[in-house]
Amino acid sequence: MTTHKKELTRLKRIEGQIRGVQxxxxxxxxxxxxxxxxxxxxxxxxxxxxxxxxxxxxxxVQTSFLT
Known part of the structure; x- marks a missing residue:
C-alpha cells in the first residue's frame, strides 16, 4: 500500500470516529x-x-538541499 493510500485510510478512519462523536x-x-x-x-x-x-x-526538503 502506498504512503498516500495509508494516509487516506487513516483519514477515513478519523472521519468515522468524528461521525461517531456526532x-x-x-x-x-x-x-x-x-x-x-x-x-x-x-x-x-x-x-x-x-x-x-x-x-x-x-x-x-532533502531534495532541495541536494540541488
Missing part, C-alpha cells in the same frame, strides 16, 4: 466518554500530521 452528542452520551473519543481523534490527527511532516522532510 452521534454520541446527539444521543446525549456521557461527556467523559465523548472527551475520550475526541482525545483519540486528536491523537490520530497528530499521527497523520507527523507522518506527513516526516515524509516532507525526507523527500522535499
Amino acid at each position: 452521534k454520541m452528542i446527539e444521543e446525549e452520551r456521557y461527556c467523559i466518554d465523548i472527551l475520550i473519543q475526541l482525545s483519540s481523534i486528536m491523537g490520530a490527527i497528530k499521527a497523520v500530521e507527523e507522518n506527513l511532516l516526516e515524509r516532507h522532510l525526507r523527500t522535499c
